Amino acid sequence: MARQIVIGLEVHLQLLTKTKLFCSCSAEYIGHTPNSNVCPICLAVPGTLPLLNDGAVALASRLGLGLHCTIQNYSTFGRKNYFYADLAKAYQITQYELPVATKGYLDIELGGASKRVRIHHLHLEEDAGKLVHPTADGRLTGAAYSLVDYNRGGVPLSEVVSEPDMSSPAEAKEYVMRLRQLARYLDVSDGEMESGSLRVDANISLTNADGTLGTRVEIKNMNSLKALERALEYEISRQNKVLDSGGRIVQETRLWDDAEGVTRSMRNKETASDYRYYPEMDLAPIVISDSEIEGYRQSMPELPQEKRLRFAQSFGLSGEEIAILTEQKALADYYEATVSAGAPTARAANWIRMEVLRVLNELGQDISEFRVKPDALAGLVKKIEQGDISSTIGKDLLDLMAREDLTLDEAVKRLGAPQGRLSGDALRELASRIVSSQPDVAETIKNGLDKKGGKIKFLQGLVMKEARGQADPNEVAGCLSELLGS
């Protein structure tokens, strides 16, 4: 019997507060002068006292509610002791015994099937500073000393701890994607793995032959979703090999080495940390009243899953279309505004999915920066739906509107596209112009030498091209035969 894969994840999300968790320093640190956002509290000057940021409690509660957790009326802080230069106090203030939110779930979808991953709890804690190692190759080994920037020290984190409910690397990746989407919908965190505002640690084990749980290994240092998947796949095959050869899995922490594509044992027993958790006596417990929780609940926006369901019911879109449109809240809002402005639901979905995302990608913009506002896109899509302009022209118009900040009318003028379809006198005039520009071809047709109809088709093509497709082919043929007496 194949061993079952058992994965649980601990995800750290940096909260989008303006200030740090326990002091009024700005929580911004990327691109700032090192040690510019620091104060006696986050530098652990003796005699200072931390004071909890109300905004961090609100964001952690929102995330907890989004994960269907119970928000606790009473939770406490503790100290996790470890000695490392990125930690000014030599301990991290975290929640250990009583976290702020407990027992929730997050539904994930994979290959059309839905799966519920249970959330054990969510807690608040402070981030550490950043070490800079002054060696030529940037590696620790050989550095004579370390340089520390405490701007990040004390920035609020929310750690979301799942139950070991995932059974493949793909599920783990999907879980992180859904959690990140939720955090973004709730404006709780920007969830960027590359910049470190979302960090994932994984616990992974394989079941024993009798189905009981095996020894679990913790993996750290995965800086992208791809790294998460690769690290888990590597670890599964490593553990299988160890077990196949009759060996035992050691309970340990391993670091993912992305360049080498392997996990490595991090520390031996000799230096294994004993965090000596104990209560943080400098901070009062977090007391959240029922009415405060109700207030957070009232302020919750529609969650991604609820939005997907509503999009399916209201707009009759396919699962794939819905997944793309609802991935970002701003894009889903854009779609709804386009539909509200009168665009047909299916065509608007198709245009946003294919063309708007293409242009955004080419311009390196996100939807909030997009110059074509929903009512303008609705105007364009309506014209296409009514057959006033072809899809090809529509794409050119969208490009112009987005790149040069033009209205639909301005773009039409700039492109020289005919306003609507060409027919009647305007079409006859165009056909006549084309005929005069091709005297030899016209002569051949007039003399009845266009036996196979190739020449007349050639002229039809020229007219259609000049009309940018905005003419009825039958009417074009009629005009030409009128002019050439064929």
Place this chain on the structure above:
Amino acid sequence: MKMTVDRDITLKMAKAAQLRVEPEQVEKMMNSINDILDFCALVGDLDCSGVPDFMWRMRKLPSRRPDVPKDWPDREIFESKAPTFEGEFFKTPRIMAEG
């Protein structure tokens, strides 16, 4: 029950705490730790029956503050008070245990 530490345990503790202790400093450190242990033994003699293990001290101040940034006005003081500072960074002994 009264506990004491000897030279060996003192050195072991220093290692666990990643402290550098010169041979001539060991005795002073050992005596300090034993003073602390003596004090603990003294406190241990108190009758604490019915008293909870841990209580948060009462605080008259609010327990949360609004999320409004404030700059610390006197940044230079950190630089001048820090044992070592280089450029814009605090400078610390190199990380000892790695890999």
